[in-house]
Amino acid sequence: MMAAATAAALGARVTLIEKNEKLGKKLFLTGKGRCNVTNAAGREAFFANLCVNGKFLYSAFSDFDCQAIEDFLTRAGCPLKTERGDRVFPRSDHSSDVIAAFSRELAARGVEVFLKTRVSKLLWKESAGAEPAGQKQITGVVLSDGRNLEASAVILCTGGLSYPSTGSTGDGYAFAAEAGHSVTALSPGLVPLRIRESWCAELMGLSLRNVEACLREDGREVFRGFGELLFTHFGVSGPLILSASSRLGRGDGTGKKGRKTEKTLSIDLKPALDMEQLDRRLLRDFGENSGRQFKNALGDLLPARLIPVMVRLSGIDPQTRVNEITRQTRRAFADLVKHLPLTVEGTAGYEEAVITRGGVSVREVNPSTMESKKAKGLYFAGEVLDLDAMTGGFNLQIAWSTGHLAGQSSVSRFSGKQNGSKGEIK
Ligand SMILES: Cc1cc2nc3c(=O)[nH]c(=O)nc-3n(C[C@H](O)[C@H](O)[C@H](O)COP(=O)(O)OP(=O)(O)OC[C@H]3O[C@@H](n4cnc5c(N)ncnc54)[C@H](O)[C@@H]3O)c2cc1C
Numbered sequence: 001m002m003a004a005a006t007a008a009a010l011g012a013r014v015t016l017i018e019k020n021e022k023l024g025k026k027l028f029l030t031g032k033g034r035c036n037v038t039n040a041a042g043r044e045a046f047f048a049n050l051c052v053n054g055k056f057l058y059s060a061f062s063d064f065d066c067q068a069i070e071d072f073l074t075r076a077g078c079p080l081k082t083e084r085g086d087r088v089f090p091r092s093d094h095s096s097d098v099i100a101a102f103s104r105e106l107a108a109r110g111v112e113v114f115l116k117t118r119v120s121k122l123l124w125k126e127s128a129g130a131e132p133a134g135q136k137q138i139t140g141v142v143l144s145d146g147r148n149l150e151a152s153a154v155i156l157c158t159g160g161l162s163y164p165s166t167g168s169t170g171d172g173y174a175f176a177a178e179a180g181h182s183v184t185a186l187s188p189g190l191v192p193l194r195i196r197e198s199w200c201a202e203l204m205g206l207s208l209r210n211v212e213a214c215l216r217e218d219g220r221e222v223f224r225g226f227g228e229l230l231f232t233h234f235g236v237s238g239p240l241i242l243s244a245s246s247r248l249g250r251g252d253g254t255g256k257k258g259r260k261t262e263k264t265l266s267i268d269l270k271p272a273l274d275m276e277q278l279d280r281r282l283l284r285d286f287g288e289n290s291g292r293q294f295k296n297a298l299g300d301l302l303p304a305r306l307i308p309v310m311v312r313l314s315g316i317d318p319q320t321r322v323n324e325i326t327r328q329t330r331r332a333f334a335d336l337v338k339h340l341p342l343t344v345e346g347t348a349g350y351e352e353a354v355i356t357r358g359g360v361s362v363r364e365v366n367p368s369t370m371e372s373k374k375a376k377g378l379y380f381a382g383e384v385l386d387l388d389a390m391t392g393g394f395n396l397q398i399a400w401s402t403g404h405l406a407g408q409s410s411v412s413r414f415s416g417k418q419n420g421s422k423g424e425i426k
Pocket residue numbers: 017018019020024025026027029030031032035036037038117118119120157158159160162163166167168169170171172353354355381382383384392393394395396397399
């Protein structure tokens with residue numbers, strides 16, 4: 001939508017082809033229905049929150065940054081507000097208002113929108129002229145009803161593989177591959193983790209706020225963060241875990257030598273207390289519960305549902321009187337509270353992944369224009385590219401920045417733009 005609106009504003013005749021019955025189906029779900037449009041923390045924060053290929057986005061972000069999307073939406077009648085963590089949302093708290101703003105802009109700029117229309121193939125011819133032998137020239141797209149639509153440029157913004165019910169079913173990867181592009185290993189990103197320890201299922205639905213998670217791969221720390229964790233029937237989820245998942249090795253989870261990496265997650269249930277402070281706290285709690293059984297003396301320290309699990313994992317007889325617990329045993333329990341160990345078996349699937357990691361290799365795309373280096377007139381934008389970021393509005397910012405640059409350069413490559421003849425963009 002951003003690419004189409006931009007190209008049309010520059011005078012191109014643009015057709016937006018969407019296979020769903022409406023625009024922005026995934027956008028509607030974003031930010032739990034509120035759409036975290038971008039992040040207002042600025043350039044440094046944007047690049048710090050990208051997981052890969054940051055340099056590729058220098059031009060796109062300079063061309064259209066977080067302020068630019070804020071201005072765009074505000075002008076289009078969708079006022080915004082900034083919340084904790086510099087996350088920007090529509091003032092109305094409705095993602096539908098972002099979609100409505102885009103729909104109005106597309107209409108005002110004369111973009112023709114084809115809904116319920118699927119692209120099934122790209123059309124090209126061998127490029128004439130001084131280009132390297134075999135370079136392609138895009139000539140349009142084939143629709144699933146067999147019709148050909150001619151175009152002097154095609155911008156591929158088909159998204160990734162996550163939440164396939166929203167229309168992101170990976171079609172763009174196949175189109176890109178046919179045009180000669182490499183697609184890097186794909187995997188679910190910002191996704192819950194599957195955990196070996198079956199006790200997680202017992203805690204399904206329990207949410208722990210203000211815990212610290214440390215994720216290690218083959219013993220090497222790849223993520224440490226603080227926030228909210230949620231137990232699920234297969235493992236752990238919640239904002240903290242989604243962030244952690246994006247720091248796992250990419251691809252199929254096998255290391256460089258093709259061996260599956262060992263992934264462990266250690267949860268600190270009391271990150272505000274160091275070991276000494278926690279030990280003193282336990283001593284105090286035990287003192288106040290003197291004579292009671294261990295299983296009945298943890299109510300102030302841990303959520304009720306977690307207590308039986310922690311007691312079991314500690315190996316301490318639940319009926320032991322707290323005044324009989326030795327210093328050594330108490331310290332071992334404190335250590336468990338600070339380092340609750342979990343074994344990561346893998347991630348959940350694309351159905352539950354916020355984004356797709358991997359995509360069309362950015363090495364074969366010109367970062368100053370988003371044009372393919374393999375096929376003239378073919379442009380890319382958004383999640384179909386090998387780009388991904390942490391939560392906080394950064395993934396949509398990638399889509400806005402690359403979409404704007406692709407829309408702009410797909411038009412400016414035509415000398416026709418200067419002399420008044422219009423390029424045709426699909
Ligand atoms: C639940 C959820 C919440 C999220 N929340 C946020 C958030 O708050 N902030 C944030 O920054 N990011 C968020 N994201 C990530 C963000 O939504 C994506 O990164 C972003 O939508 C990618 O935009 P895109 O245009 O590249 O792809 P998409 O939004 O996936 O759009 C691709 C479109 O192409 C269409 N399409 C695909 N193939 C074809 C074809 N062959 N023919 C015609 N049409 C086709 C699809 O139907 C789809 O409408 C969230 C993602 C999910 C799943």
